[in-house]
Amino acid sequence: MSTALPLWAEVLTALFAVLGAAFAAIGSFGLVRLPTFFHRIHAPTLGATAGVWCITIATILYFSVQGHKLFLHATLITLFVALTAPITTIFLMRATLFRERQKGGDVPPAALSSESAPTDVGQPTGPRDR
């Protein structure tokens, strides 16, 4: 259904697609395998950076060679993900630290000059139930 591409373009497209999918699979497998949340938060970022970049390169290669002009729309998605993934991670990390402090878990206490200092329970008062 599609026009035939030169062989080097097909090989590079397949290579980058498999590479990006492998990065995403490794990251998601780490999500299952690592023991605690603070380990697990690191794993999916592999898929969100390297995986997205590799599959974007594959897409740009394929559509640029197929359409005989530069195709850069996919870069928009990559830039958006590169901008937003750290924001989500920082929010989740702060939420987790807050909830662990509320539970009296084994996390560092809140900084003294934190903007949400009065609501944070910095030091656990009772005996730790972990």
Add this chain to the structure above:
Amino acid sequence: MSDFLFWGLKLALFLLAVAMFCAVARLLIGPTAQDRVMALDCLYINGMLMMLVLGIVYASNVYFEAAMLIALFGFVGSTVMAKFLLRGEVIE
């Protein structure tokens, strides 16, 4: 489309399906709420990558808009859920 590209894209789709399965497993067994939010974040990124690979498979431009929408709404959803976990309400 040669055999090399065909089977390469099939392998990529299979690996992304494995990645989504791992994310769904963590979504189901995650002990805390923030584990589930993180698994959902990982799940939408994997689904967006699968959309991009499907766009190559079918040689169609329509999949870009779908992938862009998944990225946009996935970010909004993850951020709102993380904010809810942090403050107990979304808009103060």
